[in-house]
Amino acid sequence: MEHIAVWVAAFLTLGIVSFLYKDNPWYKLSESIFVGISAGYWFVVLFWDNVHGKFWTGVFPPEEYDAAGNVITKDPDWMLWIGALLGILMLARLVPKFGWISRWPLAFIVGSTAGLYLINYFSSNMMRQVQGTIMPLFGMWQTDPATGEVMFQAFSTYDVVGNLVILIGTFTGLVYFFFSKEHRGVFGATAKVGIFFLMITFGASFGYTVMSRMSLLIGRVDFLFGTWLGLIK
Amino acid sequence: MITGIVGAVFVLQYFIPHWPFSKMNAWFSDWFSIVAAFAIWLGALNLMKISAQKVVGRKEDWGYALVIIFSFLLIVIPGFAGGQGYREAGTFFSWLYEWAYTPLSSTMFAILAFFVASASYRAFRARNLEASLLLIAAFFVMLGRVPVGDILTGFMPVGWRLSDLASWVMNYPQAAGQRAIMIGIALGLVSTSLRIILGIERSHLGGE
Structure with a gap:
């Protein structure tokens, strides 16, 4: 398996490097594999980390045990359903007829980013840098x-x-x-x-x-x- | 309205880290993570939609679109089927990450070195003082980061060799310029964020 893996990696590496000569089918093939695998990789990682890790385990908390072996019951966080609903509304953009619905989650994302950036950049990039200069x-x-x-x-x-x-x-x-x-x-x-x-x-x-x-x-x-x-x- | 409320809550919770802003901040942060995941999903699913349309319509390069769909499914299926331990060593998902994703991404960035070299040939002509400063700074940093830099200046006293000059350029004049840029970016971001939160800037929703 290790042997095959090295050959696969070498094939893909040379495919990308071949672009230095000119655009060619080998490069295009490697590039397409890269695009597909990258999209799939983040698709899976974000499902397990964010959707499962935040939403699912928040709404349906798994059983946890204390040192004595007693079950610790955690209350489900129903507010997470709003986040999931906003997320699903975001996917409405895939259907042109219902694309307008995605404005709500988009407004949420833009508002959150603006609020976070305003504070974070002001404190780290502005105040700390000024402080470091004086x-x-x-x-x-x-x-x-x-x-x-x-x-x-x-x-x-x-x-x-x-x-x-x-x-x-x-x-x-x-x-x-x-x-x-x-x-x-x-x-x-x-x-x-x-x-x-x-x-x-x-x-x-x-x-x-x-x-x-x-x-x-x-x-x-x-x-x-x-x-x-x-x-x- | 949604943008304004959410943005204002994130700002207020920094100054008033107590209920209700602390609770709202926790909710919004969780929602943000979930919506961000769906936003990435939207991009991936849109890629699949466009690729599928290419394949079905037998448009130009439809074969590569088929490869994109196949590669996507190749990593997604074991990723979901593997459960929460999908990333553990020995799984097909981690095999693909190690032997396909990593070589492809690092080679893609590595070949940029050639394009950067070709661009620098055109950009680095010392036509005036500004361009010369750019050239000299890049020269010091590039040569100072490799052993040959110190070999070439081995006759110089310690502290004056190329690696030392590269460190000095990075630590002082570069840091000064970087600091000015960072402060400028921060001021721009703060004003843009305020415009968004106050509803003056609405282009993200398709408005003026």
């Missing part, structure tokens, strides 16, 4: 636990330069994103510095992405030449 630049006043004396602990040049870069980069980057004022004069010059920082960010992110893709590629080449052909020991 920091001591050159050093910190610290109390010596032995003597109780308050001393100034200076940062190393490396850290000071780094802190200044973060402060200037974040501020100028934000100035660039401020489009309510024309980018001219001092404001324009500050925005220009922001562009430089954004370009460094894009370049670094690009390099990082390339390297992660390369590592995946190395993994596949290692599989083909090692696991499949046995050329790499």
Whole structure:
């Protein structure tokens, strides 16, 4: 079985790689298998995790036992039926005549996402990042636990330069994103510095992405030449 | 109305984590998980519907549509038949995941390396200062992440080698730009979310 599995994986891997030459039936076959299997995989996983795990076990709680072996009875959560009903209404979109019904679950999903994002992004992406930027630049006043004396602990040049870069980069980057004022004069010059920082960010992110893709590629080449052909020991 | 109430409850429960908002938040979170599962089902079932229409109508590439349906059923049937232990080692579902899904997904992302390389050839021409900065940052990060980077700069003192420069670029200027982008995205998301919750933005329901 292991032998067949390796050959199946090699066949599918080479099928996808063959696209580098040109679009061909082998690639299309592998791509179709990928599409079908991905859709099926999430179909099953979400059924067991969300529909069964949340709805079914909530409405029909399974019997649980305490340490003494007594049955713990859990009350069914009937409110979960509303979630299931909204979910079923979502499927109405499959029938064009009843597609309008899916607006209700869609409104629920959009409202939930808006509410969650408003809070989560504001606290993590906004407040925490601002908090991280407003920091001591050159050093910190610290109390010596032995003597109780308050001393100034200076940062190393490396850290000071780094802190200044973060402060200037974040501020100028934000100035660039401020489009309510024309980018001219001092404001324009500050925005220009922001562009430089954004370009460094894009370049670094690009390099990082390339390297992660390369590592995946190395993994596949290692599989083909090692696991499949046995050329790499 | 549904959007406004649900959105407002999620916001209010953050500031007032007590009854009734805490209870409503728990309900809405459970409903959200269930509806999200059905939303993914909708996508998968729609894929099946379109593929079946292609096969029945003998449209172009209908054979591949048949493969999609077959692959879908191939993983779904053992997934449901296997009960709650469908993902355990030794099941056909886990076999398909390990030997078909994983190789296919990782190869699909791996070949992007070639397309990225070809795109970068066109994008990375140092035409002006901005493009040069992009090029230099990418160069440092890419070479600094592989052993050859440190071999090439082995004559430099520790702290000034390519891997050190790559770490510095990632930790400071990159972090600064990333932070500005993140704050910008957060502000945009907050304003868009408020527009949705207050009913100003209704395009998701087909309105203006």
